[in-house]
Amino acid sequence: MGRIPCCEKDNVKRGQWTPEEDNKLSSYIAQHGTRNWRLIPKNAGLQRCGKSCRLRWTNYLRPDLMRGKFTDAEEHTIVKLHSVVGNSTLFLLPAGRWSLIAAQLPGRTDNDVKNHWNTKLKKKLSGMGIDPVTHKPFSHLMAEIATTLAPPQVAHLAEAALGCFKDEMLHLLTKKRIDFQLHQAGNNHHHNQQSSAGMPAFVAAKHEENDEDTIEKIKMGLSRAMQETGNTNINNNWESNNNDQLPASSSAHFGISSMFQCGGEPPSFDGDAWSQSMCTGSTCTAAGGENRRGRMDEEKLDEDDDDDDNVLWDLPSDELMNPMV
DNA sequence: AAACAAGGCAACCGCGGGAGG
DNA sequence: CCCTCCCGCGGTTGCCTTGTT
Structure with missing residues (x-):
């Protein structure tokens, strides 16, 4: 038996709320509270689903809400x-x-x-x-799994893991870390020669570093983690x-x-x-x-x-x- | 300056639990 | 005990804004 919808979707408005709708909902709730969400849109004169009203209230209109960045x-x-x-x-x-x-x-x-x-x-x-x-x-996760496997399976695991993490790792290693390195480089500015592309040498090196090199490094890290696991x-x-x-x-x-x-x-x-x-x-x-x-x-x-x-x-x-x- | 990509947020959807008849 | 309804949750989508090329 299928569950009946919370409202008739043909007759309800969807999408962004307008200030007028916000006002109607807020003033209605201020007077009558939030009991029975199904009736609230009808009584408040809103062409909205009760569920939509509840969401709007709990996520946006509630007076005790704090806006702004998370500290x-x-x-x-x-x-x-x-x-x-x-x-x-x-x-x-x-x-x-x-x-x-x-x-x-x-x-x-x-x-x-x-x-x-x-x-x-x-x-x-x-x-x-x-x-x-x-x-x-991440390294410990892999190490944990690896300790339960026989050596041949570990090799397969490493390959599979690399497949999963490759994109993410490459992204982190080749893009986001550059920001950090740029910052670091600022302190050693005179050491960095400019490449032909006009970028600092270390950035050029990152770009030139091919995927295989990166993967090799990941592999080394993974195997190191697995080795260390044995001693811990x-x-x-x-x-x-x-x-x-x-x-x-x-x-x-x-x-x-x-x-x-x-x-x-x-x-x-x-x-x-x-x-x-x-x-x-x-x-x-x-x-x-x-x-x-x-x-x-x-x-x-x-x-x-x-x-x-x-x-x-x-x-x-x-x-x-x-x-x- | 324009085009494109990525990020951020509001809103929607479907499901499950609980209450009440 | 079963059914219906309401409520709330997590996952997902879509749109707007901001950043990058």
Whole structure:
């Protein structure tokens, strides 16, 4: 038996809302509240689906909404919480993950958070070499899988992985990193000779570097990660964290920080406080280098001091705006 | 200056859960 | 217990803006 539509689609307007429609909806809700969305458009004199009205209200018209850019702190919270509730099916969370995350960010809607995650944060994490789904470094993900396979299968895995990541990696290595290098080059300007194309020598070199070279480097990194895995407690970490009472509280531990404790390759850093704050643990501390403390703003440092001891993703319940699960 | 590409955001769609008859 | 309806969620699409060539 098919589900009946929430409204008759022929008679409803769709697309962008006009200021008049916004006014009608806002004033109606101000007077009558938001009970029964199906009746609201009729009573408010709107040719809209009730669902559309609800979305417009919750995502745009609500007076408590905060517009504007996400702050670093908000982004930090999103990433933290996403590492915990990201795989909501695993923990059988009663509420959706986006709404749960949004509940911790006053003035932000789940749609806001979801859009921000999809358009910005995912790329940001990828750019740091971290898988935005599992919050683990790409190299460790591959290494984890590789440890369960026989050597011939590992070779196939590497090839398959390269196929998957090739485009993304090439993009990151040949385009985005150039920005960073440009910045670096600015400090060593006199060392860089101009190429025939008029671009700095290092940029020209990047362009000339063919795909095969890049792939070779990726392969080396992958095999190095797999070798290092043999000497570390990567699986112990993973298993112990999973075997313990799984839900949210413990799951926070097996995110990025626990993986970084394993001695594998750290993600690449842009050097900004945000990216460094996404990573703690012995390896990252070393990789982050001396300037970490120097660069991070003092207030943030104080906040994160507890996290520095390997457990960035531990979220004390009193730190949350709304308690979860 | 124009064309094209990429990014960002608002809105839509379909599905599932829960409440109530 | 079944059915209907409402609500809310995540995924996706489409359009507008901004950046790049």
